[in-house]
Amino acid sequence: MAEKNRVIGFDMGGTKMLAVVLDEKYEPCGQAKVRTPVGAGNKETLEAIVSLIHEALDEADAKTKQLAAIGIAVPGPIDREAGRVISMPNVDMQDYALRDKLEEAIGVPVVLENDVNAGTYGEFVAGAAKDAENVIGVFPGTGVGGGIIIDGTLYRGRTGSAGEVGHMIVDAGGWRCGCGKYGCLEAVASKTAIAKDLVHLAMKGQSPTVLEKAGTDIAKIKSKLIRQAMEAGEKPVVEVVERAAWYLGVGLGSLVDIFDPDLVIVGGGLVEKLGDLYLKPVEKSMRAHSMIDSDVGLVAASLGDDSVIVGSAALAWREQE
């Protein structure tokens, strides 16, 4: 019998799907990528996943029987115990027993995880949080995702939904959040919160860069464009970003007081594209808004998109041990 010395990390994104074959040290051996099928439905999307996995195995010159497990990270809520996808924005799969169907198709144990949990765990296994025990991971982007590691284990809570730090309320009665509550961290500190203000600035003639590149369309505001407007010296844009960073620091300061963690990691598009322009005011605000006299580290996630691959693979593999 062949040794089980390979694992697959699978990142199911709204625009692309990525499958990577990894070795015991979570080093990549081969990968395959494809555009996420549009309007495909459950069965056809499953078929696309299966063939992408076989393609990645070919690229890695590996056999199915070498696989210890497949970890699959999805951008939406799951029923972890049942191995079911509940729904995913931009992916045509819903209320589907993905774990069992995929196990049936490939013959290898499959573990489903939420992508933010997987990303936090990936940073813990091989990235910025490598030597920490208690870690808060926060990923401001379209929303604000979060993952919690306690005593070296991903903390999931009673129903598997723990870590929704984006929906802690930091400004009761403040801006409406997509979740229906008011003043959630996500509503005041996400890229979307920034984008709302930037299209307003564009409309008022206060950000020529935004107006030129995105017009007044909120869907066209990307992190890179935010950086360009800041670098063009557009002060109202800098103020909007720093205000969002201040709010993120309010939330992180509260999380520090609640968890007293070893490390806080912040990742996602805003962090990757804006760097210190964003992280410095976040850190300043986090320290101002924590009561604990703490020198807890705040660091940028270091693996980028790979964190989800490594994390989903590691969670799947460790579950077989």
Place this chain on the structure above:
Amino acid sequence: MAEKNRVIGFDMGGTKMLAVVLDEKYEPCGQAKVRTPVGAGNKETLEAIVSLIHEALDEADAKTKQLAAIGIAVPGPIDREAGRVISMPNVDMQDYALRDKLEEAIGVPVVLENDVNAGTYGEFVAGAAKDAENVIGVFPGTGVGGGIIIDGTLYRGRTGSAGEVGHMIVDAGGWRCGCGKYGCLEAVASKTAIAKDLVHLAMKGQSPTVLEKAGTDIAKIKSKLIRQAMEAGEKPVVEVVERAAWYLGVGLGSLVDIFDPDLVIVGGGLVEKLGDLYLKPVEKSMRAHSMIDSDVGLVAASLGDDSVIVGSAALAWREQE
């Protein structure tokens, strides 16, 4: 050699000190109580603690050599690893190696703990949270204390300060908190936050009950008086209390989204004195402010002041095992 079948739980309060001898089932066998010495300093306060412990042992008809451990709960920050008291409001002890001094004096292992952590743990061992694994305990009073139990273990974090849920910011830029931040849960939902509004109401002639019993002195507002004013049908008082309860629910809803716990327990003077007048609006707000579609329980702590005794004793005993 005698069997170690007794443990002492010690509650060091700002007005009284209580020592209770407990058996293996954490049932009380005997106790002793004394007014906390005023202006006594470290050494004299230690002497009072030692003689209270001996008195409790006499009451329980127990010998020192039967003691497995002494758990001592203090109302302030500690350096747990060093066994040091840092400071305590209303107790004349500061920057003092209480653990080692007390071990020396009695010859029994001593474990120091913060009183809110001990209270939460007591409810977990023998009270309202008995069958839960992941528990958030919140105790609104003069401040808002919190304790966190994860996988059946008291969660302490990196420096031992975890669980400061009272200083999560729920209303960024809101009322000033005693900690110097703005809009902490404690600043908007504690008994003190209610008391600030009640003396204002009294001064404006909108709460005859408060004016009669406490005048306009914030220090005289007790939970029992708040209940009396509510029962007298003073609508502005009801509104102030329900506003504080709403804010507490904002914080609890966020904690539910973050921790996805089995159970939330709420205790302390406001809960004990106001009961459902307070708990019902708290629960309604908690459910409105949680994104997780959760039927997580919200229950009142059931042990009252005993929770600190049982919790400090259990933490001390289990640490010897």
